[in-house]
Amino acid sequence: MFTRHLFRSAWALGLLLAACYPQVVEVPVTVVVKETQIQTVVETAGVPQPTLTPRPEFVTPHLILGDVRVRQGIAYCTNRAQLIAAVYPWLEDTTAFEMASFIPRGHWAYPPDDAEFARYSFDPQAGEALFEAAGWTLAAGATYRTNAVGEEMALKLTTTTAEFRQKWAAAFEEQMKACGLRILRFHVPATWLFGDTTGLVRRDFELVAYAWAYVNDPGGRQQYACDQIPSPENEWKGQNYMGWCNPKADEAIRAATTALSQAERREAYRVVQAEFTKDLPSLPLFTRADVNATNPALENFVLPGSSGYYTWNAAEWKIPGKDTLVIGEASEPASLFALVEDAYTARLLQALVFGLNDTPLDSDYTPLMLKEFPTVENGGAMNNAVAVKEGESVVDTEGNVVTLAPGTRIRTASGEEVEFTGGTVEMNQLTVKYEFVEGLTWSDGVPVTKADYELAYKIGCDPATGATQFAEAPYHCEKMARVEFLSDTAYVATWKPGFQDPRYFLPPLGRQPAHLVLSDGRKLADVPAYQWAELDEVKRHPLGVGPYVMNKWEYGREMVFTANPHYYLGPPATPIIIVRFLEREQALGAMARGEIDVLGWDSVSPEDVETLLPAQAEGKVRLYFTPSATYEHIDFALFVK
Numbered sequence: 001m002f003t004r005h006l007f008r009s010a011w012a013l014g015l016l017l018a019a020c021y022p023q024v025v026e027v028p029v030t031v032v033v034k035e036t037q038i039q040t041v042v043e044t045a046g047v048p049q050p051t052l053t054p055r056p057e058f059v060t061p062h063l064i065l066g067d068v069r070v071r072q073g074i075a076y077c078t079n080r081a082q083l084i085a086a087v088y089p090w091l092e093d094t095t096a097f098e099m100a101s102f103i104p105r106g107h108w109a110y111p112p113d114d115a116e117f118a119r120y121s122f123d124p125q126a127g128e129a130l131f132e133a134a135g136w137t138l139a140a141g142a143t144y145r146t147n148a149v150g151e152e153m154a155l156k157l158t159t160t161t162a163e164f165r166q167k168w169a170a171a172f173e174e175q176m177k178a179c180g181l182r183i184l185r186f187h188v189p190a191t192w193l194f195g196d197t198t199g200l201v202r203r204d205f206e207l208v209a210y211a212w213a214y215v216n217d218p219g220g221r222q223q224y225a226c227d228q229i230p231s232p233e234n235e236w237k238g239q240n241y242m243g244w245c246n247p248k249a250d251e252a253i254r255a256a257t258t259a260l261s262q263a264e265r266r267e268a269y270r271v272v273q274a275e276f277t278k279d280l281p282s283l284p285l286f287t288r289a290d291v292n293a294t295n296p297a298l299e300n301f302v303l304p305g306s307s308g309y310y311t312w313n314a315a316e317w318k319i320p321g322k323d324t325l326v327i328g329e330a331s332e333p334a335s336l337f338a339l340v341e342d343a344y345t346a347r348l349l350q351a352l353v354f355g356l357n358d359t360p361l362d363s364d365y366t367p368l369m370l371k372e373f374p375t376v377e378n379g380g381a382m383n384n385a386v387a388v389k390e391g392e393s394v395v396d397t398e399g400n401v402v403t404l405a406p407g408t409r410i411r412t413a414s415g416e417e418v419e420f421t422g423g424t425v426e427m428n429q430l431t432v433k434y435e436f437v438e439g440l441t442w443s444d445g446v447p448v449t450k451a452d453y454e455l456a457y458k459i460g461c462d463p464a465t466g467a468t469q470f471a472e473a474p475y476h477c478e479k480m481a482r483v484e485f486l487s488d489t490a491y492v493a494t495w496k497p498g499f500q501d502p503r504y505f506l507p508p509l510g511r512q513p514a515h516l517v518l519s520d521g522r523k524l525a526d527v528p529a530y531q532w533a534e535l536d537e538v539k540r541h542p543l544g545v546g547p548y549v550m551n552k553w554e555y556g557r558e559m560v561f562t563a564n565p566h567y568y569l570g571p572p573a574t575p576i577i578i579v580r581f582l583e584r585e586q587a588l589g590a591m592a593r594g595e596i597d598v599l600g601w602d603s604v605s606p607e608d609v610e611t612l613l614p615a616q617a618e619g620k621v622r623l624y625f626t627p628s629a630t631y632e633h634i635d636f637a638l639f640v641k
Contacts, residue, residue: 058203058231058243058639064155065206065636069134071280075120076127077179078172083632084286086171087164090609091289091625099284099631101273103218107363108262109269116274127179138180145180154182157634158199159209161187168285168632169209183207201236203243206637211288211630215307216360217503218269221257224276226250243638244281258411258500260376260383260430265502283634287627290601291609293591295319296622298598300573305360306629309344310600311351312359312368315547318573319597327579328587328596330603335539336550337532338510339459340466344602349579352561353443355546357436357507365506369545369568371435373505381432381504385413388497389424393481395498401478410498427497429481434507435490439568442513442543449488451514455525457483459512462529480508513543547572557581588612594620601628 064070080098084091091097096105100119103110111117128138136145136153145153157172159165166187173183193199193210200208212223222228226245228238249272256268276282292310294301300316317325333346336353357370367373374380388394388404396402397409397417404410404420411417413426440448459465461477479499484492493508516524518537532538541550545568548561559579563572582590588608590596592615604612615621 058641060640062206062637062640063151064136064153066638067134068279069130070136071283071636072118072120073127073130073134073179074176074181075280075283076123076130077175077181078120078283078285079122079175080286081122082175083168083171086167088289088606088609088625090613094286097286097289097627099286099633101277102212102214102220102223102282102284102633103269103273104214104287104363104627104631107218109218109256109266109363111266111270111273114270114274116278117270118274118277118280120277120280124175124179131180136180143177143180144182152182153180154184155206156184156186157207157209158186158188158193158205160190160193162190165209165632172634197236200239200241201230203230203241203637205241205635207634208241208637209632209634211632213630215629216305216363216365219257220269220272221253224249224253224272242281242635244279246275246279249275249279254417255415257502258415260381260500260502260504262502281636281638283636285632285634287631289606290624290626290628291604291606292601292624292626293599293604293612294622294624295594295597296619298325298622301598301624302361303624303626305362305364306627308360309348309351309356310598311348312356314352314577315567315569315572317598323574324576324578325574325598326596327577327598327600328582328590328603329579329600330582330584330587332556332581335533336542337539340533341539348600348602349559349561351546352548352577353542353544353546353550354510355544357510369436369440370507371437374432374434375505380435381430383428383430383500385426386429386497387424388427390420390422393496394427395479395496395500397498399501401476401496411500428500429497430495430499430504431492432495432504433486433490433492434509436507437568438489440489440511440545441566441568442515442545443549443564443566444513444516444543445566446513446515447488448511448545449514450485450491451525452511453491453509454485455512455514456510457485459529459532460509464528464530465532483509511545516543548577584608591615591621601626 081094084094084097101110101117105112131145131153135147138145147153157169159169169185173185176183188199193208195201198204200210222239224240224244226247228240229243229245230236230238230241252268252271252275256265256272259265259268292303297319299318300313302313303310304312319325329345331343331345333341333343333349335341336346336350338350338354356368358365358367358373360366365373372378372380376383390404390406392404393401394404394410397411402408406420406422408420409417410420410425410427413428442448479496481494481496483494486492491509495504512524514525516537518524518527518535524537527535540553544564547564547567547569549564550559551562552560558581561577561579563575565571580596587596587599587603588611591599592612609623612621612623616623
């Protein structure tokens with residue numbers, strides 16, 4: 001189910017399920033065909049087609065969608081701005097929200113000037129011409145097209161029952177009708193569409209609409225690699241539901257998701273997107289909108305990238321003449337213990353107390369308490385070939401920690417993906433030095449020391465805390481071979497052979513105050529891991545190195561944060577921040593009346609915009625409309641059973 005609390009720890013691309021309504025229109029039936037074969041399609045109706053290699057079970061090109069001209073025609077007949085207007089009528093400029101690829105405009109991996117990158121602006125005449133060329137003609141006086149044998153050009157669009165999708169899907173239906181293509185809409189329960197044995201995973205659709213999430217790192221292998229096409233043979237694993245297999249794109253997406261150099265990755269993503277927009281196995285439409293609201297007088301409110309926390313620079317916020325700012329929040333965290341509490345609201349407030357090592361800005365990352373990002377290029381990291389043999393712990397091609405054994409899929413030091421057959425093989429191993437800024441000091445005035453990083457590693461990797469991984473995926477403890485703590489500002493992590501995640505430059509460890517003496521007289525460093533989650537000094541009033549200190553927490557009502565006198569960047573611009581927990585209607589009213597100064601995207605939804613627009617017109621509210629981390633798209637079934 002789609003939730004506005006998008007956890008930053010969920011880096012990997014995944015499905016965001018739309019909120020579903022009780023209405024049920026039709027539930028399609030899944031049929032599994034036993035006989036399978038492999039077939040390569042290179043030509044349709046005498047016109048060369050992209051090389052598409054279907055997997056077992058789906059061997060016949062779709063009568064309509066198997067022709068790339070039809071898919072391209074659909075793209076030209078799609079008016080994205082109109083689809084956006086159907087759900088966000090108040091959004092005046094839709095340009096930043098329109099998607100031309102599976103990577104958004106302005107992203108570091110988006111190729112704006114690449115001649116091979118096909119763009120499909122709204123051009124219904126071009127779309128109709130492609131339909132005609134594909135053999136789907138429109139008879140005089142007819143509404144819908146037919147082929148040479150009189151079959152109507154009609155496609156079934158399956159999506160959820162969410163009102164949001166019903167609105168834009170209705171607009172899409174009319175757009176296709178104008179080009180002579182009949183769309184039959186089927187709105188089904190999200191539980192069916194995203195089920196383990198139904199809907200998407202069984203490729204039971206012709207057209208299917210749903211949302212993907214993206215973050216600063218685009219990913220994409222699960223969606224576009226040839227070995228990620230669900231089938232009975234692979235137990236329906238993978239998310240390449242279209243059945244798209246383009247060898248050139250397949251090679252590039254593997255490089256894009258494993259190379260450590262951003263320059264190399266940018267080129268690989270350029271190739272993938274060029275092939276993607278040429279073959280068009282999927283039609284990206286538009287990003288959802290995030291809405292943030294502030295007091296118009298608030299200065300220095302800078303929204304981070306789509307996976308960041310809007311409190312990242314709260315130390316710079318100010319309203320002239322005010323010593324207190326009020327944030328409205330729709331939900332309340334149970335604890336501030338970062339290892340077990342990772343809901344978005346908790347992360348917002350933890351950023352106030354603990355600070356952030358880094359943050360996403362625009363489409364890339366920015367170091368904050370980290371001196372600089374350690375990379376292979378600047379010498380902060382080394383990626384050396386090491387010999388590994390059967391029985392050793394490595395990271396396989398899927399990113400899982402495994403014991404090396406015959407049959408294991410690994411990536412060799414040369415970058416080749418192979419199946420291990422025994423003996424000794426060379427794999428790459430990353431060693432990364434993470435260095436932090438000088439002057440980090442706990443809010444009780446004690447400087448951060450090496451012991452604080454050691455304690456964070458000890459507790460964070462102990463399952464007894466309830467923590468299964470560090471704050472940021474994919475940095476699971478089990479992927480670390482060892483950690484060496486060098487000083488009060490630096491440590492070195494050596495990752496297991498095969499760990500080649502492109503985000504290796506993000507520091508995996510936080511810090512814990514090893515010097516802290518608890519109210520019961522014990523030293524925090526001596527407390528067993530299983531007791532940490534219940535300590536008041538951990539969950540309610542933790543020490544931090546961020547700009548604010550937790551001063552008072554009245555559950556169900558508010559939290560009061562006061563300036564950290566020992567903050568390494570100096571006193572925050574506003575001495576006090578109050579976080580007030582309010583129901584939706586209360587929050588909107590308080591915002592309009594000027595009783596709160598910030599209402600973030602996690603507490604205000606696009607449906608609330610109409611309520612706040614009058615207040616903005618009166619100069620009482622400033623609204624920020626920005627592309628979110630999710631986008632709507634339509635997948636095409638390239639093959640049928």
